[in-house]
Amino acid sequence: MALDLQHPKIQPPHVQVEEALADLIKQLRPGDQLPPEPTLARQLGVSRATLREVLRTFAERGTLVRRHGVGTFVASRIPVLETGLEVLESLGGMADRLGLASEVAFLEVEERLATPTEAEGLGFARDAAVDVLIINRVISVEGEPVADLRDIVPRTYLSQDDLSHDFRGSVLEVFLRQGAPLLSTSRTQILATEATAKFAQRLDVPRGTALLKLVSQLYSCDERIVDYSVAYFVPGHFKFQVLRKVVG
Amino acid sequence: MALDLQHPKIQPPHVQVEEALADLIKQLRPGDQLPPEPTLARQLGVSRATLREVLRTFAERGTLVRRHGVGTFVASRIPVLETGLEVLESLGGMADRLGLASEVAFLEVEERLATPTEAEGLGFARDAAVDVLIINRVISVEGEPVADLRDIVPRTYLSQDDLSHDFRGSVLEVFLRQGAPLLSTSRTQILATEATAKFAQRLDVPRGTALLKLVSQLYSCDERIVDYSVAYFVPGHFKFQVLRKVVG
DNA sequence: CCCGTTTGACTTGTCAGACAACTGACATTA
DNA sequence: TAATGTCAGTTGTCTGACAAGTCAAACGGG
Structure with missing residues (x-):
């Protein structure tokens, strides 16, 4: 030819x-x-x-x-006009876009077996023995703590070594950078809850403050849950919004 | 033929x-x-x-x-798998789909001028004189109050007479039934807040309970805001969720 | 025997032209 | 006046054909 x-x-x-x-x-x-x-x-x-x-x-x-x-x-x-909740973006990315300085406080990494709730969140049976990596941290923007994040990731997908020294607080970014696993979507549940003593202290708010709670499961392309995360947000710092279509 | x-x-x-x-x-x-x-x-x-x-x-x-x-x-x-927050659906519709009985409690309709905050929510200047219809009500599902809704609609689009006796609690349904205005999308902000005395009583929860607060603006096809609404939800009755796409 | 090439079956992507169904406005008629 | 018919313009659907991409099996020369 x-x-x-x-x-x-x-x-x-x-x-x-x-x-x-x-x-x-x-x-x-x-x-x-x-x-x-x-x-x-x-x-x-x-x-x-x-x-x-x-x-x-x-x-x-x-x-x-x-x-x-x-x-x-x-x-x-x-x-x-603007990107809302429907795109999954790291808090750091959001802050960058808005020209704000974000940092990680209280980083705490742990390797152990998943608790029943965690195993269930990852799509396993409650009594399954799943080796997981737990990442806890508080994100501060402009010096004020705004979010408390906890990611649970099966060791299959991530190990302590994959978290470099300049970990910016986003598991999503780590996954994207290392190119595996291939991510598809995240299902996020939206809840409201009161701050317990622990969270009140970490987020520097009075006990009982209403917090926005987002529980999400991140799916890979082959339909497996690769990250189960629970996040608490202090109201007033970030604006979460959704665009909703009217169905005839 | x-x-x-x-x-x-x-x-x-x-x-x-x-x-x-x-x-x-x-x-x-x-x-x-x-x-x-x-x-x-x-x-x-x-x-x-x-x-x-x-x-x-x-x-x-x-x-x-x-x-x-x-x-x-x-x-x-x-x-x-399931329809999440990204489609705008009336609570009644949701309940129907799930086979639950929903009813309207505390219906309270009012016609007056919009407050500055309400005017702003409708896209007008804070000091604009906007004739509005205010619809307050509590929605109960299976006998338990689950949501407190307040809709603010300019009189241009809706008047007290348009609300029939069998008003099921959904302004959205009224708009759809009467075929005007033509609706496009709704922008919804997601917040968390504590129940004040008033809401605590209406929703039958302790004062200070964390409530999920959704503030939305409903747009018509010609880009005008036809409904500004503030809704408070008692946690645990409805599951709100969003599917979030990963952006490469 | 091995390996690169060619062929061909199969699939989605695109094309052209035609007719059906729907809407809105104008003209017509009772 | 009010209901009805008509018509032009638009989107919805159909048909049959060819182009382009993919994969694997058949083929041929070393």
Whole structure:
């Protein structure tokens, strides 16, 4: 076959269309109507079928609104304004983005067998003997303690040696840096609880203060739980938010 | 054409396909391969084009993985197990799904001018004079109070008359039923706070109990805030959870 | 026997053109 | 006036075909 030294990247049509469409939407205002599909397809140089597949994903994502027999419109642009809880990000990363200085206090690492609750949180039977690495620490931002974090990770995925001296307090970052295991999603439960004596002291708040409690299980691509974590946040320092879609 | 007396609800093809496909996936295990598109399309009784649009949204959502020239596979099943906080659903709807009986207690409706905080929550200036409808109520599930809700809606969108006698406690449902305004998304802030005397009494918990507080702004398609609401939840009755994506 | 190459079956990606179904506004009629 | 019919414009669906990617088995020369 004729060798064809393709330039660095020649994207397949549907990727090009996604980018072009995203650009187009950026230039329009919410509520504006897109050109009809046949026209738009011609403008973008693809078939209507290909365009439609892309349009559908944009609609699914909430960026566009399509109305049968009427047209396609750019929806409210709100969903992309800021990243909320739906992306998993380390506290350090968040602080960096906001231009704040974060540091790790009270780092405490431990290797032992999981307690029944911990084993269950990792997806094992309560009486399973699971070798785990426990990482406890308090994160301070601008000098004030804001969060108490506890990660439980099976030794299979992480050992004490993998935590370098400059551990920034994020297990997530360690996983991402070492490239394994491959992460997919995290399921996070949202709770509220009162500060016990221990947490009150560590977080420097009065006993009984309401704390936001996030319990999450981090899944790898092969559906195994690689990290079970419990986090307590002092209200007022971080704003957690979620964008919720209305289902017809 | 053969006359076909359409039964009450005849869903459009792509909706049927979505449901059928979801069922099919449920019966398979992660990693399993789907039948080739032409076969599957025939089985589901739609064209390949329609099937492909649906397949694409499933892939986008992370439920399926498609590989050009290879096949379509069931991905990790985690994202679809249960609906979390990311869909906006009324408490009544949630309770219904779970087979629980929910009822409205302490319904209290009021029409007046918005306070500065309320005006701000609705996207107006703090000193703006906004005519609003205030709806306060406590929702009980199985006889126990679980949530205290307060909705603030500009009179433009809702008036006391729109609330029928069988108001089930959900402003969302009223909006959806009357078809206007057209809703897009809700931005919800997640906080924790201690029960004051008032809420302690209403929710029948000790004073100082940690409550989960959700403050949300409901946006219409034309990017206006149509409902500002503050909700307090008693821990332990509802499980709020979020699925968080790992960003490479 | 071994190893690189070619071939071919199979799958997803894209295309073109046509018709059906839906919406909204205007014209028509009772 | 109010209900009804009509029509243009748009999205939804269908059909059949070809392009492009992947994998493995068959093939051939060393």
